[in-house]
Amino acid sequence: MARRLLSTLRGRLFALLAVLGAVTALAVAGATYVSVRAEADQLFDYQLRQTALSLRDQGQVAPDEAAALADPGLDYVVQIWSLQGLELYSSRPQGMTEPLPARAVLGYSHLRLGGQDWRVFSAATPLRVVQVAQPLAVRQRLAALAALRSVVPVAVALPLVGAAMWWLIGVSLAPLARVTHAAQARGATALEALPMAGLPGEVAPLVDAFNGLLARLADAFDAQRSFVADAAHELRSPLTALKLQLGLLRDSAPGEQQDAAIARLRSGIDRAVRLVEQLLALARAEPGAGAPALPLDLAELAREAVADVQPLAERAGVALSLTAPDPLPLTGDPQALRGALRNLIDNAVKYGATTVQVSALRGPRGAPLLRVDDDGPGIPPDQRERVFDRFQRGEDHADVQGSGLGLAIVRAAARQQGAAVRLADAPLGGLRAELAWPAA
Structure with missing residues (x-):
């Protein structure tokens, strides 16, 4: 298929150049023919004149x-x-x-x-x-013969030039043929960059863009493989715990011992369900997941997220407040943004904060901004980038229950919605997390 396409391209280029060369050759031959005939007429006139003048004298x-x-x-x-x-x-x-x-x-x-x-x-x-x-008649015949003799070199050179053009087009397309062969010879998992040596300037950007696509696919596949491996590892522990708790429930005597086993089993199931929900949320927030773009109000979305986490905050004795004075219209996926904000608030409540302030406002240049401030222990600056990795939790909070997916979901959802996630020191003494959109 690729060789046929290249042959077609080569044939088209040759046909266009051949037509151009033929038209040029015909124009040159015609002009030469007319010019030589005119010069022959002038020469014959000169001979007539010289003959007459020589006899006159x-x-x-x-x-x-x-x-x-x-x-x-x-x-x-x-x-x-x-x-x-x-x-x-x-x-x-x-x-x-x-x-x-x-x-x-x-x-x-x-x-x-x-x-x-x-x-x-x-x-x-x-x-x-x-x-x-x-x-x-004699003059015209002799002039035509002279003109035709001058056109013969053009006629002889035309097929030679055509053969040279065919060869040169083949040489020019040879790098593209090498790239095509390299792409055909690869397997489904070979995502290395295609060779770009010797490519013409018109084709190099296309191959470079294709190599960029291959690099992004390689990164995506690596991330997916890592995600699957980490998810399998993280799911193994709660499933093993559920299996053990089920055995304890089976062996426990009716009464308080059995009630405690049931409570532990229910808690394990809740943690497994929460992990699966977060995995699904992360999958929906990945690039290319086809998130809907719906009109929404960030202020209303912030109120709904705060209401979702309010029972957890009350049980933990955390003072949770919201500042959303004006509507903030936006287009995006309300479910993904609500889940991202809920994860930010949930992290602040879980990791020892006593006060959490949520704000939905406009940034310095009028762009929408969601902000969560807390007075908890925060995250050291050298760990703030690493906590966005999947199944990664802060080194100082390994004992806190969780899957380590919350901030990964936040970053994936933010990127999907065209926003950026920033972590900084909060005025309350803890951590500030922001979802910031670019200015229109």
Whole structure:
């Protein structure tokens, strides 16, 4: 298929160049033909004039000249008249039945004589009139032969130039053929960059963009493989715990012991359900997941997220407040944004904060901004980038229950919605987390 496409491209380029070359060759050949014919006519006129002037200046025609002029194969006709109209000399080639008229038009003229056209040059002296004539048909034939001989090199060179163009097009397309062969020879998992050596400037950007796509696919596949491996590892622990708790429940005696086993089993199930929900949320927030773009109000969305986490905050004794004075219209996925904000608030409540302030406002340049401030222990600056990795929790909070997916979900959802996530020190002494949109 690729070779056929390249052949088609090569054939199209050759056809276009061949048409251009043929038109150019025809134009050059036509111009050369017309130019050579015009020059031949000028040369024949010059010969007529020189012949007439040489005879005009002589007193009489020498015998050897008379013999040469009387040659039947000579195309010229020479006649000399006295001023009284007496013919002093006449050469008549084979087939000429009538002499030139005694009355001549001095200089160049055309004459119809004996059924054919003649080109005549006449010169006069005080004693005689010299006329030299040549049939136009002879002149035209000789001029056409000279013009055709000048066109022959163009006709011979045209197929040679065509063969050279075919070869040069093949050489120019050879790097593209190498890239095509390299792409065809790869397996489904080979995502290395295609070779770009020697590619023409018109094709290099396409291959470079394709290599960029391959690099992004490689990163996405690596992330997916890592995600699957981490998810399998994280799911193994709660499932194993559920299996153990189920065995304890089976072996426990009815009463308080059985009730405690049921409570532990229910708690394990809740943690497993929460982990699965977060995995699904992370999958929905990945690039290319096809998130809907719906009109929403960030202020209302913040109120809903705070209401979701309010029971947890009350049980933990955390003072949770919201500042959302004005509507903040936006287009995006309300479910993904609500889940991202809920994860930020949930993290602040879980990791030891006593006060959490949520704000939905406009940033310095009027762009929408969601902010969560707390007075908890915060995250050291050198760990703030690492906590966005999947299944990664702060080094100082390994004992806190959780899957380590909350901030990964927040960053994925923010990128999907065109926002950025920033972590900084909060005025309350803890951590500030922001979802910031670019200014319109």
